[in-house]
Amino acid sequence: MKANEKLDVREIRRKLGLNQSQFWSKIGVTQSGGSRYESGRNIPRPVQALLRLVHVEQIDINKVKRDDVEVAEYLKATNPELYKTLKKEARAKRKER
Template sequence: MKLFEKILNPRDIRKKLGQNQEEFWTRIGVTQSGGSRYESGRNMPKPVRELLRLVHVEHLDLTKVRREDFEIVEYLREQHPDLYKKLKKAAKSWKSGSESSSPLDADADDES
């Protein structure tokens, strides 16, 4: 089962976030009335579920998403998997505030 298919009831997510329907649904381009229908059990299309997951579960700000960012990630994953893993680990540490050095510093240490 894919991750976005695990969103069973968006109402539960909305209530956990403390948002009203208007706030919650407009962030992903769905009208309040459309969102209300989804919360009442109407089948939610996969693209809407994915947007809901990205915005409300993963807390991604869609205004900051750019195609080139995805192209860079794809390039790193395919062409430089070790660097991708280091950067991913460093980003997690950075988000939690526990790492001050760059993952590229480790490469410099490896070469000496």
């Protein structure tokens, strides 16, 4: 999924078999807030990023540490080719599971 693609969050939620409360609580959004997003309200970029991480990439954000994020941001800024390679390898490893 490309960064600029619009997420169809209702479809993602339904494919995962989750109700609104289950789906949205995983990223810290209330059920009523999630309902508004599913009804067409613009989703803020940070929420979109969390949706992709948690529900598309299947990353457990409870296991992500601030240091991990800072290292990834630094690597992306200073060596984008290595960052892309590592990201690709990580995705392949997750698919193996």
